[in-house]
Amino acid sequence: MTIDELLKLPFASVADAITCHAEARPQATALVLKDQRMSMAELNQRMDRVAASLQRDGIGAGSTIAICAQSSLDYVVVFLGAIRAGVAVAPLVASAAPETLAAMVADANAKLLFQDEGIAERLASVAGSISARRLTLGQEFEQWLVPQGTRPQAVDVQPEWPFNIIYSSGTTGSPKGIVQPHSFRWNAVQNAVTRGFGPDTVMLATTPLYSNLTLSSFFPTLALGGKIVLLEKFEAGSFLEVASRERASYAIMVPVQYQRILAHPAFGSYDLTSFNKKYCAGAPCPQELKREILERWPGPFFDVYGMTEGGGACLLAAHNRPDKLHTVGQPMLGSEILIVGEDGEPVPQGQSGEVVGRSDNMMLGYHGQPEKTREAEWFSPDGKRYLRTGDVGYFDADGFLVLIDRKKDMIISGGFNVYPSDLESVLRTHPDISEAAVVGVPSSQWGETPVGFVVPRPGCSMEAAQLREWANSKLGKTQRLADLRIVDELPRSAVGKILKRELRDQYQALPPSA
Numbered sequence: 001m002t003i004d005e006l007l008k009l010p011f012a013s014v015a016d017a018i019t020c021h022a023e024a025r026p027q028a029t030a031l032v033l034k035d036q037r038m039s040m041a042e043l044n045q046r047m048d049r050v051a052a053s054l055q056r057d058g059i060g061a062g063s064t065i066a067i068c069a070q071s072s073l074d075y076v077v078v079f080l081g082a083i084r085a086g087v088a089v090a091p092l093v094a095s096a097a098p099e100t101l102a103a104m105v106a107d108a109n110a111k112l113l114f115q116d117e118g119i120a121e122r123l124a125s126v127a128g129s130i131s132a133r134r135l136t137l138g139q140e141f142e143q144w145l146v147p148q149g150t151r152p153q154a155v156d157v158q159p160e161w162p163f164n165i166i167y168s169s170g171t172t173g174s175p176k177g178i179v180q181p182h183s184f185r186w187n188a189v190q191n192a193v194t195r196g197f198g199p200d201t202v203m204l205a206t207t208p209l210y211s212n213l214t215l216s217s218f219f220p221t222l223a224l225g226g227k228i229v230l231l232e233k234f235e236a237g238s239f240l241e242v243a244s245r246e247r248a249s250y251a252i253m254v255p256v257q258y259q260r261i262l263a264h265p266a267f268g269s270y271d272l273t274s275f276n277k278k279y280c281a282g283a284p285c286p287q288e289l290k291r292e293i294l295e296r297w298p299g300p301f302f303d304v305y306g307m308t309e310g311g312g313a314c315l316l317a318a319h320n321r322p323d324k325l326h327t328v329g330q331p332m333l334g335s336e337i338l339i340v341g342e343d344g345e346p347v348p349q350g351q352s353g354e355v356v357g358r359s360d361n362m363m364l365g366y367h368g369q370p371e372k373t374r375e376a377e378w379f380s381p382d383g384k385r386y387l388r389t390g391d392v393g394y395f396d397a398d399g400f401l402v403l404i405d406r407k408k409d410m411i412i413s414g415g416f417n418v419y420p421s422d423l424e425s426v427l428r429t430h431p432d433i434s435e436a437a438v439v440g441v442p443s444s445q446w447g448e449t450p451v452g453f454v455v456p457r458p459g460c461s462m463e464a465a466q467l468r469e470w471a472n473s474k475l476g477k478t479q480r481l482a483d484l485r486i487v488d489e490l491p492r493s494a495v496g497k498i499l500k501r502e503l504r505d506q507y508q509a510l511p512p513s514a
Helices: 003-007 014-024 040-056 073-084 098-108 117-129 139-144 182-194 212-223 236-246 255-263 287-296 370-375 420-428 464-474 500-509
Strands: 029-033 036-039 064-068 088-091 112-115 133-136 162-167 177-181 202-205 227-230 250-253 277-280 301-305 314-317 336-340 353-358 377-379 385-395 401-406 411-413 416-418 433-443 447-456 483-486
Touching: 003 014, 003 182, 014 040, 014 073, 014 182, 014 212, 029 040, 029 073, 036 040, 040 073, 064 073, 064 098, 073 088, 073 227, 088 098, 098 117, 098 177, 112 117, 117 133, 133 139, 162 182, 162 212, 177 182, 182 212, 202 212, 202 236, 212 227, 212 250, 227 236, 236 255, 250 255, 255 287, 255 433, 277 287, 287 301, 336 385, 370 377, 401 420, 411 433, 411 447, 416 420, 420 433, 420 447, 420 464, 433 500, 447 464, 447 500, 464 483
Parallel strands: 029 227, 064 088, 064 112, 088 162, 112 133, 202 227, 202 250, 250 277, 277 301, 447 483
Antiparallel strands: 029 036, 162 177, 301 314, 336 353, 353 385, 377 385, 385 401, 411 416, 433 447
């Protein structure tokens, strides 16, 4: 079967799509990492060996494996080989604490944990609490594989089967396992066709393979015959060098990565004209950053709004609508987005409330947590299932979604709703401030009160008291900052989200400021 015939089917497996390309274009490059390159044929053959090895060990359809390692060609091979066997994959955050990793392996009920040498050393302290067999990538992995040329038993993968279990960043508590089915990934492949993905796509994967930000484009790129260029670790200089050398055409990054690339002293000396698609996702992208990207890095630039859990998504073609940079765009094709009030009912256009969404891409639920799954769902009067985003926003008169803030981050001070994003926007207008975050902390007088954290631009010095006075002169009476701290950096998750829970905890552990 050809890839064109496969794409006409209502459902197919990502693994089968790679087989189509391996048969039609065996020498085409599929994966690149530094000086390592793997062709479509080699990738397909190694996927077969992984699938057959899992089946030999009694790990078949309906089972789960986990992977915890830095990005590598073997990481990709294991992930896709498991998918071919109908085995779900739990890609784990490599930077998580050993105890957290052990808990996620147990939660996923993983039969086998693939690790690299660094993770193997880190997990030594909790080895006794990990019931899964541990297999280290490299020589041990090669010895585990069945011989070259061994084919796995064919598996008729079903659309509702779990494809992967992605653990949330845990910015507000313990990570939850988000179960995405095979249909979730195949729908993304078909949607990518309409967005111009194909054999000419060269995706530079700048975030780890355990991030849905990466995987949302990673699988469509390979399934449609494109090439993936992996980075072991993101660094602005290496991004510029690799993007220029490999003539990358696509990247999806979080805002802080764009900030660091644009701030690199050699940014202007690299040829980045090969990029025909640049996407920003994973965290709110400030409109001033969108504007800087458009001015300094010409070419199509898109801001994407959505969740790992799925549901509705929005897209802003910033290069076409520079007048809408304060928004996250309009609902993507196939997405339905509604705004729901405190009473649980949809509100009229222009009024704010919680954003809920639905589409063909929806998680099955949180693994083993039916109550958390129900909390994440909202059902319309006609019985349609939507997913809650936890974001507060509204649609403007042109149908563009404007986000106000995270619902859980909203500060209630003296009975007034204070949105940290409003205060952060003001702080970022100061010429000496690079980044800003505002959180609510307990107050005996107001219930909660806003506290700001700022990162100065390189070479700039500032006084916290003077900066707070400057900010408060521009803020409304109920918005004024009770305190402001200058920090070297803001705590972030593995994919760049600011960890406001950590900021609150840090602040409450600090002595009072002058």
